[in-house]
Amino acid sequence: MLKKFTKLQQGLSKTRTGLVKGIGRILKSSSRIDENTLDEIEELLILSDVGLDTTEHLIERLREKYKDGIIDNEEEVFNLFKAILAEELNSSVSANDPENVINTKPHVISVIGVNGTGKTTSIGKLAGRYQQKNYNVLLAAADTFRAAATEQLSIWGERVRSDIIKTSPGGDPAAVAFDAVNAAKARHKDILIIDTAGRLHTKSNLMQELQKIHRVLDKAMPGAPHEILLVIDANTGQNGLAQARTFMQAVGVTGIILTKLDGTAKGGIVFSIQKQLKVPVKYIGIGEKPDDLQRFDPGEFVEALFQ
Template sequence: MWGLMEIARVGFFSKLKEGLAKTRNGLVAKIENLFQGQSEITEELYEDLEAILVQADLGVDAALNLVETLRERVKAERIKEARRLTEILKEELKELIGEPGKLAKNPEGPTVVMVVGVNGTGKTTSTGKLAYHLVGEGNKVLLGAADTFRAAAIEQLEIWGERSRASVIKHQMGSDPAAVAYDAVQAGLSRGSDYILIDTAGRLHTQTNLMQELEKIGRVIGRAMPGAPHEILLVIDATTGQNALSQAKLFSKAVPITGIILTKLDGTAKGGIVAAVADTLKVPVKFIGLGEGPDDLKPFDTDSFVEALFERD
């Protein structure tokens, strides 16, 4: 008999596998063909591997480092057969990605989470899915509709509020987003919410005034509740490739990013971006988006991620 935990774990893993199918069929299938296609480990094999990794958006630096480590281990451990490289590559990929990060939890009251990022990356959807996830864990969640810029944004968040059984604090369209954030935190404090999630408007990292607005929202949240926001999550669209890294660097200059939500992994064969983000940004990937449904945001876990990526059908 399987316990509930076991069923949940298997469900989590198959969803992960399904969401990563494109990367598995692209990146990983190519690697496996390379390793199975010849018996010996040659210089050419290393070069081919490097090319495959770069193509999968792992980034040149991370790809070079990974292949170099592989080379060293093959030498040190006197490995001769190419087919044994898969296991080593998996181990080194886990090492490169590092420990996953958990969502912050304020032990003394509500945890305030601000969600930021470039237009259309999946901020509102991820905020809604995060609410769904947290409510499912038994938390009381409040959403703050601080995207007052786009007409449909408030309504979009309200739909997510209904879906996830979280209440929504909103003002009129065009009003000051910092004031919405302030009210949301105040409401969360007085209602005894466990999490207050603040959705913000999409902005390009090159729009200086909008980046300053983000900084202001953060500051005003801190005025409503000292120590808040406890988490500032940057939403990155996995399909934008290496450009995502420069977005992250510029957002980090405006507000202290504490974690990454990497969305739309289901829509790309270049899931290597996870490793590039984890390796270069020094900010942990905390959640990954694997689809548009409420259950399609998953806490990021390095081990399950790499295992699901390499698991055969």
């Protein structure tokens, strides 16, 4: 636990430097909150991609508390703001650990998202995580569109010692998904992870293709996919909300993987997504190595932000 926590903190260190050091600086430089301070907090939140609506909402809450006279020193503001942020993230997250609620075999996970968010890399890392816990994982290369997507997943498969089901480029992704479910059953795999092609949520034909993949999965195994993970790049701006909303409407989303948190991007869009869509973030990606995928924990996340 402590180790995991440290790793998260390392990954988030730059996030922290931007968001929290900034807030810390503001709070230390003035002993009372005034409108200027709130303006500066607003700037910091917006610069973290929290979004204007959510930022205003958070500041309104801070301001109310301030009016109530609960705050009288900067440390309390600090704690209060931390509590507000954690609460925002907590209110929508179910306590279920997806890694412990595997009650079907195979447990089918579909991984979706727009282009270039890191789906394939996340799948490699996710498969590694499950393999480490002694689950037997099968990968399905259902991205038959992008050049060399299958090869990329194959290399990950070798790295984390998972079998892979694939087809020729341009093949039918739904067919791959179907075959993969049957193969998973036949080979007694615990978990099947399906890598879908990146698609912009605005392309209705591609979204239909995704719906078809999911229909076929359900046909091959009623109830599948059991988990649908949407991959969102932490660099994404306000469009992340539209992405999450559209994918949710099209196929439903059970969780989010927030990738590339090892850069300077803050991933603040998570606050808006959770507030408006109530989809929990389940994992964060903080590097390119197999073990650079961490469970997202709102408490830790906020706590780490404020270290």
